[in-house]
Amino acid sequence: MGGKGAAVLAQQLVNGLMLGSAYALIGIAFALILGILDMLNVAIGEVFMLGAFLALAAIRFGLPWPVAVLTAMVGGAAVNLIIERLAFRPLRNAPPITPLLSTIAFSLVLQNVATNIWTSEQTQFPVDTGKLSFDLGPVRLTSTHLLIFGTALVVMVVLDFIIHRTKIGRGMRAVAESPEAAGILGVEPGRIITATFSLAGAIAGVAGVLLGLAFSFVSPMMGVQTGLKGLAAMVVGGLGNVRGAIVGGLVLGVTEVLSVAYLRSEYRDMVVYGLLFVVLVIRPQGLLGSVIPGRGRV
Amino acid sequence: MRKSLVLGVAAIALVSVLATACGRSKQSAASSDGAGANAGDKQEIRFGALVPSTGPNAEWGKKNTIALKILEENVNKAGGINGRPVKIIVYDTNQKPDQAANLVRKLAQDDKVLAIAGPLTSGECEVAFPVANQMEISIMSQASSKPGVSKANRPWAFRNTMTEDKLATVTMPIWVKHFNPKKVAVIYDAKDATSSTLGKSVLPSAAKHAGLQVVNENDPITFQSGDTDVSPQVTKLKNLQVDGLLLGADFGPASNILREMNRQGVKIPVIGGTPLISSTILQAHGEIPIVAPATFYPQNPAEGTQKFVKEFLARATDIPEATREPNMYDATIVDNIGIFIEAFKQSGASGQPGDLKSDRVKIRDYVAKLKDYKGIAGSISMDPDGDGIKQAYLLLAQQGKWVEIKR
Numbered sequence: 242m243g244g245k246g247a248a249v250l251a252q253q254l255v256n257g258l259m260l261g262s263a264y265a266l267i268g269i270a271f272a273l274i275l276g277i278l279d280m281l282n283v284a285i286g287e288v289f290m291l292g293a294f295l296a297l298a299a300i301r302f303g304l305p306w307p308v309a310v311l312t313a314m315v316g317g318a319a320v321n322l323i324i325e326r327l328a329f330r331p332l333r334n335a336p337p338i339t340p341l342l343s344t345i346a347f348s349l350v351l352q353n354v355a356t357n358i359w360t361s362e363q364t365q366f367p368v369d370t371g372k373l374s375f376d377l378g379p380v381r382l383t384s385t386h387l388l389i390f391g392t393a394l395v396v397m398v399v400l401d402f403i404i405h406r407t408k409i410g411r412g413m414r415a416v417a418e419s420p421e422a423a424g425i426l427g428v429e430p431g432r433i434i435t436a437t438f439s440l441a442g443a444i445a446g447v448a449g450v451l452l453g454l455a456f457s458f459v460s461p462m463m464g465v466q467t468g469l470k471g472l473a474a475m476v477v478g479g480l481g482n483v484r485g486a487i488v489g490g491l492v493l494g495v496t497e498v499l500s501v502a503y504l505r506s507e508y509r510d511m512v513v514y515g516l517l518f519v520v521l522v523i524r525p526q527g528l529l530g531s532v533i534p535g536r537g538r539v
Numbered sequence: 540m541r542k543s544l545v546l547g548v549a550a551i552a553l554v555s556v557l558a559t560a561c562g563r564s565k566q567s568a569a570s571s572d573g574a575g576a577n578a579g580d581k582q583e584i585r586f587g588a589l590v591p592s593t594g595p596n597a598e599w600g601k602k603n604t605i606a607l608k609i610l611e612e613n614v615n616k617a618g619g620i621n622g623r624p625v626k627i628i629v630y631d632t633n634q635k636p637d638q639a640a641n642l643v644r645k646l647a648q649d650d651k652v653l654a655i656a657g658p659l660t661s662g663e664c665e666v667a668f669p670v671a672n673q674m675e676i677s678i679m680s681q682a683s684s685k686p687g688v689s690k691a692n693r694p695w696a697f698r699n700t701m702t703e704d705k706l707a708t709v710t711m712p713i714w715v716k717h718f719n720p721k722k723v724a725v726i727y728d729a730k731d732a733t734s735s736t737l738g739k740s741v742l743p744s745a746a747k748h749a750g751l752q753v754v755n756e757n758d759p760i761t762f763q764s765g766d767t768d769v770s771p772q773v774t775k776l777k778n779l780q781v782d783g784l785l786l787g788a789d790f791g792p793a794s795n796i797l798r799e800m801n802r803q804g805v806k807i808p809v810i811g812g813t814p815l816i817s818s819t820i821l822q823a824h825g826e827i828p829i830v831a832p833a834t835f836y837p838q839n840p841a842e843g844t845q846k847f848v849k850e851f852l853a854r855a856t857d858i859p860e861a862t863r864e865p866n867m868y869d870a871t872i873v874d875n876i877g878i879f880i881e882a883f884k885q886s887g888a889s890g891q892p893g894d895l896k897s898d899r900v901k902i903r904d905y906v907a908k909l910k911d912y913k914g915i916a917g918s919i920s921m922d923p924d925g926d927g928i929k930q931a932y933l934l935l936a937q938q939g940k941w942v943e944i945k946r
Contacts, residue, residue, distance in 0.1 A: 249774060501771040
């Protein structure tokens, strides 16, 4: 039993890390907007879903894979910018709860738009990268696993570079620290908002393509559960903390998979959101995050 | 400030859960052409239909609506019922039980229909059937196949379907003979009514009856409809080392299981219930042989089937090509209204507004004793529980088609 049990556990951990990487990417998209701009865009889950569909459309149009991923990124960024224009900008002086509600409405609109364009049925992703697989002892790694881990890693490194090494990144950090002071020092808040929303949208778009790949299908409802889990990942890791979202996503993914593996699927969401609850009670700032405004958030 | 944000996030999480659970509920009237009672035209004979045109299986409802539209036109082109036009009022339930129940009331009271076809799922039927009983109007589901649902709602509730237990006793031995499994495992969707009945009792007991060993009957593997990631369940399945799988799931969640099985290299024969029959499974099953029972399939050479399929394909140009073929539920809902029309003609119902109550009783009594009605896929009778007795086929997914396995 020992050897076999360990092998199953190892496979389950791989399953969990794959799922967790996807949660982490969506968590990052949430964290960017929240950490830099102090705004919560609940419709990120739908940006993620649209990213997957746009990539699918590109592939059906006969475009090669990398172009499809690029389409998802550009499309995700564009959709997120539209959300900013319509759901945040007109409500800038409203109480913080108002834009939150308007993004919930936006996510319902996007779901129904997608249902009307692509139907409510699952649409199969034409490329199944799962066919390429490697058996490492008892653990089966597919090219999808590697692609997801790899992309998540690349996105994190590039994001870190943008935030810490570029001019626009400096602006983002300045706005995160203090929007007023940043404004006085000549940082244009409008540009920073546009940049942040585009970046978050592009990441959500990539996450959509990756999850579409991982599960070989896309559907208009795929953003609902996954978006909520991504949000939970960010909260567990630390509100608005990009690195925290990565840790939170992986913790959540592994917890979720293990709860199904060793309990029953009925406990899945109870365990995941229970974890969220426990973290909020014991460590309200999240695993890595600081709740002090402007410190260690980005 | 931050604390309130934490609270805000929690509130949003809650709101979005609620929004996804009970939002998106549009009381949209998807009537074939303009819903509602038309007091000016006393001549038309009205029937109602409940289909899910929005929500997780919106395609089912959209295709049902097309099938009903074709029927309505055909009947009226042929002179209607004794020269009076037929009108089928179609409403969207969003696949929500509460909405289905409300719409039964609306159809019975406001639209004054003679009988209702629908709702589609067992979950909806369990809530809508008691309302139909209370309103004293015949109601007939086009898909619900969970055992016992009509029996619990006599005398007004009917289902033009073979329940899963009846189907499984026919189809399981054919599967066993064809694929020769010895040890099987069970996986089911614990959130869905029919799927969990299939997984908890129907499939395991039919399998044991056919001489198979069900290794995880007391510790079944479950998942929840809506789960996109089923990798842990499939890893568990792989670890059980069985040579057959009993799958209690709708086609959507089942497709996720099948893709993950292909990915993890668990390529064993699978048997499930009627909710598997769908073109989605044909795209998803890969190298896994999968079978499911059906009372209709588009490739059936029978004349009625081919005529229906041809008419449907010509009309359903809005539906993407991959899923355009009519399914079992499309054929069944047409038969449901067809049975009601037959009942109206044969039972001597008048169709006058004053006779609504007695007409409904006449239709019910006729349907309850229905014998050998000539439906699209073959003859249909009603058993004393209000469930259909129909011809069943065991279908195998093969090269993008469902093909019949002869016994």
